[in-house]
Amino acid sequence: MVKLGLTGGIGSGKSTVAKIFEEFNIPVYYADDRAKWLMNQPKIRSKIVQQFGKEAYNKGKLDRAFLANLVFKNRKALEALNGIVHPEVGKDFDNWSNYQKSQILVKEAAVLIESGAKDSVDEIVVVTAPAKTRMKRVMARDGVSEQQVVDRLNNQMTDKQRLKYADYVIDNSGEQMLIPQVKRLLEDVRRKYHLK
Template sequence: MLEKRGIRIYSCDDAAKRLMATSEKIHAGLTALVGDNAYVNGVLNKPALTSFLLKSPENTEKINSIVHPAVADDFVHSDYTWMECAILFSSGFDKLVDKTICVTAPLEVRIRRVMDRDNISRQKACDWINHQMSQEDMAALSDYVIVNDGHSDIESQINKVLESLDM
């Protein structure tokens, strides 16, 4: 909805995917960490990386220490002023922005969206969601909260946020 208003949004997820595919530094770091199967014929082996990542919080931190600095640097050197990031607070990316907005949705809606977006099983979607900071904690840390439950008027909520930001 923001993009329809001409607001360009930096997607941390898209940037991480792009950088994991193109950055030699990330390629070398992930290969050293995960092993030679991190990339197959130069292409990121997502199942191997996901399996490694979800095994332990320590593994997640190790991967994040390789990928997140590159994403942060990419954002800082871009011309974007808005950022979309599911792990905004746990990644420390909240320090790169002036204000934060948390978009909440019921758990079943979030599970379905992840399944549809990533074409994965319900269990894998739940694993991803459970691996992230809780929606309640994110909302508590955010400057604004938008409820996207299929019943609330999202447009009016966005208008209120934009008005308070003098946009």
């Protein structure tokens, strides 16, 4: 079983690329979505409340706006949150992987490299797009201000830093079609690992 780690900066289009992998019948583990789910489970919830106070939850659900406001402006708070969530996501991914029958899996994660999750995959796929394009996408998608996007970008690796770890790069600038890029990548992985 070959595990591909799929990552990219906010607004790069990694979720779109993940959907294309699914079209090729490759199971995808969405780490960010699972993290949101896990953060509402009792074990993690109690740790988050202990660290950030009861305000982190509103009517029994994680108050993502409250937490985002705290962590995207304070690196220590972000590190504390990541220290709570990332190990649990890692365990959840391992558990999920054990139930998959496919020869290739994808773990889609925004902070794959920064969280250390890169060590749980065999190959790293980085999705890139120009910063201006990414900003426009995030502002349209999340209904946030340019400054809020800048705050998020400032808490992430740059594409240049991410590319140092890349085994494969998917260009999502709009200049190349995505499906042929994913198809070529899968063909290469199958050749490299002698898969059918």
